[in-house]
Amino acid sequence: MSDAPPAIRLTGLTKEFGSVTAVDHVDLEIGAGEFFSMLGPSGSGKTTVLRLIAGFEQPTGGTIELFGQDVTKKAPFDRDVNTVFQDYALFPHMSVLDNVAYGLRVRGVKRAERRDRAMKALEAVRLAQYAERKPAQLSGGQRQRVALARATVVEPKVLLLDEPLGALDLKLREQMQVELKQIQRDLGITFIFVTHDQEEALTLSDRVAVFHDGRIEQLGTPWELYEQPASRFVADFVGTSNLFDPERSAALIGREGEHSIRPEKLTLNAHAATAHGERSAPGTLVESIYVGSGIRRVVDLDAGMRVTVLERNDRSRASDDERGDRVHVTWHDADVVPLIPPGE
Structure with a gap:
């Protein structure tokens, strides 16, 4: 087992803006070489944590370590990190190559070396053939890659990315x-x-920290966050969940406390469940929504709650010809996830 320190260690990190606590005693370790995402809605504290790591903000309390070195009070330029922003911040009058080489120029690297390193950085993002173009001659995705090359050419130990894909359209963002x-x-x-897009975080990350009200609500792999959400907030924010309050949990699931079931774990049937380990609840189909890869079924259960069922699009029937039908929503006990209240 390695004794090497983590890339980032936050201990009791706190940031207050007047009477508002934006970051509330956050403890976190991020490993070297890890793709780590901080996910949460606006105002959850994720961007403030990034700015604290970068040195753009000073913490009210706690410490920040970079590979074992305390950098809490160091200026941004004295931290071996670099940041990529959503707006790219490229110099429009410079060529792509000069944009990428700019950080090396500021550091006093000689012309021949900085040109060579900048070209290698452009090769890494597959843009070497555009070296002499101006940023305005590139697509949004290409400009984003130039910003990445410029940030990595100075060989930082940690790269911070502040919602860098937020300005791109959906197709380009996926690419x-x-x-x-x-x-x-x-x-x-x-x-x-840093992102507020849960699908983006699940797609990219080795691990994800879900932020809520300045704290980390849950930390884990994408699989753990989706399949085993620890709270109502995580279950509702990361993907879509059917949330059962204590009353419905007791009546329909046969368990105490709050629970969640993902829409794709539910099925619609004409009759009640009979297989071992399965349960079902009767209801009325109120809506069918075609979503391309699947059909989203909305059912009002007789027990007084509405659930969503996501079916694969593997049949040719119309998506809106069954409203008003009586159905049974069925699930397996193994797919029911208990939700732990905050603080427990």
Whole structure:
């Protein structure tokens, strides 16, 4: 087992803006070479944590370590990290090559070396053929890759990414997710990625921290967050869940406390469940929504709650010809997830 320190260690990290606590005693370790995402809604504290790591904000309390070195009070330029922003911040009058080489120029690297290193950085993001173009001559995705090359050419130990794909359209964002993961693997450095997009976080990350009200609500792999959400907030924010309050849990699931079931774990049947380990509840189908890869069925259960069932699109029947039908919503006991209240 390695004794090497983590890339980032946050201990009791706190940030207050007047009477508002934006970050509330966060403890976190991020491993070297890890693709780590901080996920949460606006105001959850994730971006403030990133800015604290970068040195753009000073903490009210706690410490920040970078590979075992305390950098809490160091200026941004004295930390071996670099940041990629959503707006790219490229110099429009410079060529792509000069944009990428700019950080090396500021550091006093000689012209021939900085040109060579900048070209290698552009090759890493597959843009070497565009070296002499101006940023305005590139697509949004290409400009994003230039920003990545400029951030990595100075060889930071940690790269911070502040919602870098947020300005791209959906198709381009999906393409850039694949590109970004490949670039991170090729470079082998620690990426810390901030996003409010749960699908983006699940797609890219080795681990994800879900932020809520300045704290980490849950920390785990994408699989753990989706399949085993620890709270109502995580179950509802990461993907879509059917949430059963204590009363419905007792009546329908036969368990105490709150529980969740993912829509794809439910099925619609004409009759009640009879297989071992399965349960079902009667209801009325109120809506069928065609979503391309599947059909989303909305059912009002007789027990007084509405659930969503996601079916695969593997049949040719119309999506809106069954409203008002009586159905049974069926699930397996193994797919029911208990939700632990905050603080327990």
